[in-house]
Amino acid sequence: MAFAAIHPEAGRIDATLPDLGRGLTWDQVHKTRPRVALRCPECGHGVHAKVSARKLRYFAHDPGRPTDCAWLNESLEHHLLKLELATAIRAADWHAELEVRAPDGTWRADVLASSHDGTQRVAWEAQLSPITNEDIQERTERYWAEGIGVCWVSPGGKAPWIGSVPSIRVQEPHDDQPWTVVDGPAAFHFEHGTWIVIDAPQLTAFIGWVLHEQTIVHRVRSRYRRIWYPTSEGYRRRNLIWTTSRHIDTETRHEAMRQRQEERKRQREKQERRAEQQRQAEAEARRIEEERQREVQRQEQERQRKIREAEMAVRWEEQQRQRAIEAEQARRRREAEERQRQEQARAAEEQRLWQEQREHQMAVQWWAELSHTQIQELQDAVAEPLWKKQATRAEFDTQGASADNAYGIAIYIRRRLHGILRPSPASLHRLPAVVPVFVRNAREAHDLINTGNIEPARVVHFNLPDHEQMSLM
Ligand SMILES: [Zn+2]
Known part of the structure; x- marks a missing residue:
């Protein structure tokens, strides 16, 4: 199922445009006799114009089709989304081409939007099937290398690459609502200091903003990558969002303010650290001084103690000397006393002997x-x-x-x-x-x-x- 085909004379034709993009009518390719030899722009196999039960015009591969054509297995849902994208691009007064292939085959866009002067191009990719982050990253960079903008569009909830490349998630029409964008565009809230996903703008309006560069891709500063989702009341990580330059400025202002705050905080902490170091240095100096004074005091006490000990030693020696003198004196005194006592005893003995002699003489005379x-x-x-x-x-x-x-x-x-x-x-x-x-x-x-x-x-x-x-x- 495809919207584009190669006409043998008119060239590439588009089933979504009233004149097929080449001044033709649908009747000139649909159910004609003889058949127009239309070919698939991707694989070159023969295709024929068809109209679905819901009046959707498209081209279908002829029988015996190759199995490897990119357009072959696309679902109706995929086709409807591509058609919606092309319709919105045209509403913004840009050209929209479906199923476009680079001449050298380096890229193949579902819908390629081009400005009137042809200087600006944006590829819109309806990505319904799973794709790895590496593949989608590589394909994005291929567009950028060619100077082509890109926006990946997911109609489902399971698209892990949302926010890692320029991308949006869309919701199909429901309850009288047209197609809306439910993930991708965001606004910066200065007071909260966070990005907030904006509430479901219409897809048509969003595509207009992108093509007129009112909304641009923005790589979120690393600090703000947790994005607030008001409807689910939770955060999700996003690297790339769609937003306006005003909100980018707000993020920049917030970042500057926060850096100023952090700088002030760093300065404050630095001052506090310096003050703490100063306090510690002073405390250390006090401790050293106190230690020094204690040492001086200790040495003085030691000196006093040695002086006292020396004095005591001198006194003790003096006492010993005095005691020795006294002992010597006592000894001499005792010796003198002993000599005196012996002398007295000797004198008393002499006296007694003399007395006895005298008494004896007197007695002799008495009796004579x-x-x-x-x-x-x-x-x-x-x-x-x-x-x-x-x-x-x-x-x-x-x-x-x-x-x-x-x-x-x-x-x-x-x-x-x-x-x-x-x-x-x-x-x-x-x-x-x-x-x-x-x-x-x-x-x-x-x-x-x-x-x-x-x-x-x-x-x-x-x-x-x-x-x-x-x-x-
Ligand atoms: Zn094909």
Whole structure:
């Protein structure tokens, strides 16, 4: 099914135009006798003019058709969309050619729109079958390489390439609505900072805007590629959209504003970073200074401690020295005291010996005053009364005068000490306690008492003469 065919004399004819584009009428090619030898512009096979049940004029391949012709398997739906595109292009006062093939075969357009002067061309591609992104990209670039604009048109919802090439999605007439564009054209909303798909303009109007360059293809800045769809209330990613230069300017202004904001934010963050670095540097400097002061303080304390230790060591040494001196002095003192004590002991011993010697000499003189007779006389004076009155015998120490008895002669009665006979006046301190002493007469008693070393009551004397009675001789 095709709208274009090659007429043997007129050349390329178009079933969608009243004069077939060549000043002919439909009747001149439809059901003529003999048949006009029409050929397919794509494959060269014979075609014949037909009219569908819905009064749509087209060309159909003759029997024995090749299987690889591009137009062969196109659906009616595809054909209707192509027809709609061509009709809209013509309504915008542009030429529309269907099923056009590049002379060198590099491209083949469903509908090629051309300006009157032929300087501008836009290919409109009704793409119903699946096509990869790579293929559609490549075919788009082929048009651009020839200076031909292009717009891919999808009547269905499943067209993943929408927005990756110049493209729109259209919706067929419904509820008294003509063909409308439901995806592709968008407007920039400054306050929201986003592109918004505009709400279903008519396809005819849209094609007019494109051909008169009121609407152009725009490559969305990467930041704004999430496009808002009010009807589905969601975002979709689009790289290419259709819009006006005013909206592109708005996007540019928004981008500039946003960059200014980001720049301000960067500046603010930079200042904050600088301030933070400054604060950290100051804190670090403070920390170092505090550390230094602590170190100075620590060193000072260490110095003070060493001074104190040195002072203590000096004091301790001084104390040790002082203690040694004191110990030496004490030792010398003790030695002196010992020497003195020994000296005193020696002197006392000398004194005692001298005393004993003196006492002994005195005792010798004391007893030298008496003769044996006189001594016997005195012993008798003591013994006789005892014998006469008490019949007790007085025993006189056979050792005679002894130092233990103060150089007197001990008197015993029944072996008990009874008294001391005539102790020496110089040795009275040696007398045994209590017992009386016996002397010859008052003069001798007086000699003893005068020493003050004996109580007068202890002294018993007799009336014996100092000298021997000459009469007795
Ligand atoms: Zn063909």
